[in-house]
Amino acid sequence: MAEYANPDALVATDWVAQHLNDATFKLIEVDEDTDAYEKSHIPGAMSLHWRNELQDPVVRNFADKGQFEQLLGKKGIGNGDLVVLYGGNNNWFSAYAYWYFKVYGHDNVKLMNGGRKKWELEGRELTGEKPAVSATSYQAKEADSTIRALRDEVIAKVGKTPMVDVRSPDEFSGKLAAPAHLPQEQAQRKGHIPGAKNVPWSKAANEDGTFKSIDDLKALYQEEQGLEPQNETIAYCRIGERSSHTWFVLKELLGFPEVKNYDGSWTEYGSLVGVPIEREYKEENGG
């Protein structure tokens, strides 16, 4: 069977289970809601709260380089450490953290395929005990802009650079202004960035949270949508976490050399004054 472009970007639940007591890597559960972690998690895993620890509390942006260094140092993560990430929500937030770690230059990072769900479905051990941590110092690199797209770059590339909108078909078409279960989380306008292809993130994953095979992913993105590795591709969703999952697929599994995650995503673009929008869905009263 053909392999992913970067198979080392993933570890299987089996591998984690076999190496739990090795002390050869730092295991981190990344969540939007850490309640599940507080109750139980994979033995040895630390917690990382996507919003409280990775985001600036005032400005909509990453924690800055210094804050990231303090965060990792506090968690006892050194520059040379292998970090293995997993989480709930089908690995949305752990994929985001994977991308985020890459932005700050921590290349020795892997994602546990299937996340917390796969681990639990396999009936593997969970514990409420938190690991002991020895703080250390950490030196981050300057943020890597080759994998992150910001607003002005996206606007300049509309209609020129292939883009992938990983939201649901109804969000893409403009029928819904937000995910069907989060109707309050709306941008000012409905629709999508002109020219973007709609490939919902979930099409890249199995129900157990693992990524689909390389052949299935090639069919999904390249054969069906015409996305090509020789072109730069930008992925976006609503707030950049689902699109991190797709960024991981395109970059690490399919091996597209140039992929950017636009984490401002639709909550930013869909509320900008004057930018072009495509909307296929037409409401009867022109709303």
Place this chain on the structure above:
Amino acid sequence: MSSSCVDAPDDYVGETSIRGVVERQGKPAEGAYVRLTGSQDEFVAEHRTTDDGSFRFWVVPGDWTLICIAPGADRLTQTVSLAKGRAVDVKFDLEPAATAAG
């Protein structure tokens, strides 16, 4: 697989949602994953049950499919039609997997 789909009591009018519980042998099942998908099989949301086995999805009216997977259990599905302002109740009774791994 058994299910019950009943309209919500009148005090829930105005709360369009799908709510329910996952049980295993009559007791609430923690660690089950209930996925909500739409008419195009698209993923909408997923909830991991905690110790009371409950879940609730606040969604727009329409036809929805719920998929429940849990350790050592068969995969279960149910479809519901949701009207505005109503809550639909759903129950999943987990059965041991027919092809459980040894």
